[in-house]
Amino acid sequence: MTILITGANRGIGAEMMLQYQAKNQRVIGTTRGPESRDFLSFDVTCESSAKDLGQSLETQGIDLLVCNAGVYLDKGRYSGDDLPADMWAQTFAANVTGVYKTIEATLPALRRAQSPKIAIIGSQMGTRDKAQGGSYIYRASKAAVINLTFNLAHDLRSEGIAVGVYHPGWVQTDMGGDEGHVTPTESATQLIGHFARLSMTRSGEFLAFDGTPHAL
Ligand SMILES: NC(=O)c1ccc[n+]([C@@H]2O[C@H](COP(=O)([O-])OP(=O)(O)OC[C@H]3O[C@@H](n4cnc5c(N)ncnc54)[C@H](OP(=O)(O)O)[C@@H]3O)[C@@H](O)[C@H]2O)c1
DSSP, X not given: OEEEESSOSSHHHHHHHHHXXXXXXXXXXXXXXXXXXXXXXXXTTOHHHHHHHHHHTTTOOOSEEEEOOOOOTTTTOOTTSOOOHHHHHHHHIIIIIHHHHHHHHHHHHHHXXXXXXXXXXXXXXXXXXXXXXXXXXXXXXXXXXHHHHHHHXXXXXXXXXXXXXXXXXXXXXXXXXXXXXXXXXXXXXXXXXXXXXXXXXXXTOEEOTTSSBOOO
């Protein structure tokens, strides 16, 4: 089984990569840094970088794509705070367009696998259920990627590609901060379990950290 994880150089992505490697799975991580033995260089906001990724995978099959890379640029900002258009653009470029472009670049490699799956790291912050105000840009981007998941699941069903979106918990990473409720290790363990259970019958699922279907 070959797994591709975007943004695997730190945070939840790095922990997922370590845990898969410990299970002797082949993992290709992506980083915005230089390439190395286990890492391809990939900026999800850069179209030519996505094309390069697609070319690097030209002869390979990818069984599981994990769209994990993301940014939270308006953390701690509320109504009335300055939310520059550029911050909206950068966030959507990474968290929404970046996910789509990653999938687009990886689809040929996914089609070469037996039972391909796509796992998208969303967030409960994109739901109405957890609409507690503030962080409008991040929340809107995660709402968009949850919607993207549902529509990709619909369209990729005929090809046998399962797609799901997952809330990883409030995780102690650079993004989540020290107050997070779960460690990256706990989060990655849960996510890996969810991805293992993802199948065509479950395609289109949106799961909470504990694996229950998340309210929208
Ligand atoms: N932490 C939480 O509590 C929490 C909760 C809900 C959802 N999430 C989601 O979980 C995912 C991982 O979050 P995390 O907490 O692990 O965050 P993190 O520690 O900040 O790591 C983010 C990762 O994404 C990469 N990245 C950002 N922009 C990128 C770009 N343009 N191209 C390629 N890679 C890019 C970063 O690479 P660089 O090192 O190059 O910046 C880094 O590897 C994100 O999608 C996040 O929204 C996190």
